[in-house]
Amino acid sequence: MTTLTYREAIRVALSTALDADPRVLLMGEDVGRYGGAYAVSKGLLERFGPERIRDTPLAESGFLGAGIGAALGGLRPIVEIMTVNFSLLALDQVVNNAATLRHMSGGQLSVPLVVRMATGGGRQLAAQHSHSLEGWYAHVPGIKVLAPATVQDAHDLLLAALADPDPVFLFEHQLLYPTEGELDEARGPARIGEALVRREGHDVSLITYGGSLGKALAAASELAAAGISAEVIDLRTLRPLDTDTVCASVTRTHRAVIIDEGWKTGSFSAEVAALLAERAFYELDAPIARVCSAEVPIPYAKHLEEAALPRVPAIVSATLELFGRG
Amino acid sequence: MIDGRERALAAFEQMVLIRRFEEKCAEVYSTGKIRGFLHLYIGEEAVAVGVMAALSADDNVVATYREHGHALARGLGPGSVMAEMYGKATGCSRGRGGSMHLFSTPHRFFGGHAIVGGGLPVAVGLALADSMLGHDRVTVCFFGDGAVDEGEFHESMNLAALWRLPVLFVCENNLYAMGTALERHESLTDLCVKPRAYGIPAENVDGMDLFAVEAAAQHAVSEVRRHRSPFFLEAKTYRFRAHSMYDAEAYRSREEVAEWAQKHDPIDLAAAQLERRGLLDPAARAAIEDRVRTAVQQACDEADAAPLEPVADLLRDVLTPEAR
Numbered sequence A: 001m002t003t004l005t006y007r008e009a010i011r012v013a014l015s016t017a018l019d020a021d022p023r024v025l026l027m028g029e030d031v032g033r034y035g036g037a038y039a040v041s042k043g044l045l046e047r048f049g050p051e052r053i054r055d056t057p058l059a060e061s062g063f064l065g066a067g068i069g070a071a072l073g074g075l076r077p078i079v080e081i082m083t084v085n086f087s088l089l090a091l092d093q094v095v096n097n098a099a100t101l102r103h104m105s106g107g108q109l110s111v112p113l114v115v116r117m118a119t120g121g122g123r124q125l126a127a128q129h130s131h132s133l134e135g136w137y138a139h140v141p142g143i144k145v146l147a148p149a150t151v152q153d154a155h156d157l158l159l160a161a162l163a164d165p166d167p168v169f170l171f172e173h174q175l176l177y178p179t180e181g182e183l184d185e186a187r188g189p190a191r192i193g194e195a196l197v198r199r200e201g202h203d204v205s206l207i208t209y210g211g212s213l214g215k216a217l218a219a220a221s222e223l224a225a226a227g228i229s230a231e232v233i234d235l236r237t238l239r240p241l242d243t244d245t246v247c248a249s250v251t252r253t254h255r256a257v258i259i260d261e262g263w264k265t266g267s268f269s270a271e272v273a274a275l276l277a278e279r280a281f282y283e284l285d286a287p288i289a290r291v292c293s294a295e296v297p298i299p300y301a302k303h304l305e306e307a308a309l310p311r312v313p314a315i316v317s318a319t320l321e322l323f324g325r326g
Numbered sequence B: 001m002i003d004g005r006e007r008a009l010a011a012f013e014q015m016v017l018i019r020r021f022e023e024k025c026a027e028v029y030s031t032g033k034i035r036g037f038l039h040l041y042i043g044e045e046a047v048a049v050g051v052m053a054a055l056s057a058d059d060n061v062v063a064t065y066r067e068h069g070h071a072l073a074r075g076l077g078p079g080s081v082m083a084e085m086y087g088k089a090t091g092c093s094r095g096r097g098g099s100m101h102l103f104s105t106p107h108r109f110f111g112g113h114a115i116v117g118g119g120l121p122v123a124v125g126l127a128l129a130d131s132m133l134g135h136d137r138v139t140v141c142f143f144g145d146g147a148v149d150e151g152e153f154h155e156s157m158n159l160a161a162l163w164r165l166p167v168l169f170v171c172e173n174n175l176y177a178m179g180t181a182l183e184r185h186e187s188l189t190d191l192c193v194k195p196r197a198y199g200i201p202a203e204n205v206d207g208m209d210l211f212a213v214e215a216a217a218q219h220a221v222s223e224v225r226r227h228r229s230p231f232f233l234e235a236k237t238y239r240f241r242a243h244s245m246y247d248a249e250a251y252r253s254r255e256e257v258a259e260w261a262q263k264h265d266p267i268d269l270a271a272a273q274l275e276r277r278g279l280l281d282p283a284a285r286a287a288i289e290d291r292v293r294t295a296v297q298q299a300c301d302e303a304d305a306a307p308l309e310p311v312a313d314l315l316r317d318v319l320t321p322e323a324r
């Protein structure tokens, strides 16, 4: 057990994978010489060389598509996209190729591709570097969508993604990279599609993932002080969603608050709310609540950005309202 | 020149097979057994047949939605291609793909891509894998003149050149992207200048001349193999039919189409060359037509009789089944 940062945990998993399997390579903009836009791959070029720590041109569609082809051709590529906003330039390859080739070929092809990217706001990077679009990806059958929230998961879910025969997308909240936590390297790959109860409680379920987990846990502590026992569910995988764990929690607590940095309209939080309406309607003692980003492109100014993103006080007050204490 | 009587005649027969197969598809389309888009390759057969003749069985092929000819020339059985168009379980993509998405891993035929330009990055990646894994393969990527407009074309040229990947890019320039003529969609109509701008050697060839295409492809493939780096071949060709099954063809004149069909039909041209070389006579031609007619009819009969994929299997192959 060692204490390290989220970015270091990803690096450990990358090194382990690169060591274990000569078919693994990391490719993306500035992953090599520069060391990664978020310094995740720092030092890997020196260890594994430029073939396997491959700097790419600025061509998201081109190199993500090349990752798909390389996966078809027998490699195990990990494609890094700097930020989720830039991944939009590669959406064609994601939705039209990575997600379809297996099905469209009648099961002949398999695309063992891993794609990692930073997501989320909070660093005053404004509207072209701060969005949370993982919910869009979770819409698409044929791919898997992971959102590690802890140091351990940053490591274990990446290893799980690499062991998976299908395209897996990892969304790493940019505020998590410097956070510290414990890593037990020996645990091995996590299970894709498994949500975890991060804090047990019996009055309300706070359902969240990724960069919002810390906020939900902080809100749960405040709620405890107010006499409300909140359970915190970390979804970890957005697709396939662990519907059983979510429904089981709400069956225990009878109340649900969904916290998601995506926008509300047409969103992943709406998906979870719909799931509860479909599968746990009669368990609910109060309406489902959601705390999401304001319906605005994430602004630059600090106070405006803060106002746009989900905050702990908003989670607390949304929860209190379910108890008639708003 | 495709050497040897047998190889030359086999290539010729493939062109006839593609032509008759697609004529049959058009006929069946009107009965409703084939639906969806149906992009016929009629007029362009020499390109796929000539290029495939230069490949080995271990090479990779990536094609577009206008790929019946490529699939057949690559050796996919007419039965499995026809069954795919009928949407049957015996189709080469189990009825999931249809006309635009033919796949066959035994033939290293990687589709069947209907996003214009979308196959190019995938071809680049296949070549990257071969280059890193030390396979001596060539990846051939077919696309139209319209794909040259797309960003993915330029990204792929740059990647293939930068990383020196063994890809043969084959641009089938049939002078139109749907209804938009080449000079209305490309600022420079000499397409070879674009790959050259990326440092990729490029040549063009008369895509209506089977033997010229084959010779150019042999050269191109050997260049790719020798240098383990990309090559671009532009085949100048023409589609005799509508973009998809039907269109009003308001974008070109009947006279233009008729002139191409009369003067440049690749099958007529190849037949004339073979006759001049003493390799084909009317009796041999008739025998080819007979064999092809039988094969096409058999493909339809089999497709007719084939089972549909059970709806219970609808969700099959979205993801890899979990190992038990």
Ligand SMILES: Cc1ncc(C[n+]2csc(CCOP(=O)(O)OP(=O)(O)O)c2C)c(N)n1
Binding pocket: B066, B114, B115, B116, B117, B143, B144, B145, B146, B147, B148, B172, B174, B176, B177, B178, B243
């Ligand atoms: C990205 C994308 N844009 C538009 C289309 C619609 N479309 C299908 S084929 C085509 C023309 C392509 O022309 P070209 O590349 O020359 O190929 P050809 O059909 O002539 O063989 C268009 C616009 C598409 N399938 N994909």
Ligand SMILES: [Mg+2]
Binding pocket: B144, B145, B146, B172, B173, B174, B175, B176, B177, B178
């Ligand atoms: Mg064209």
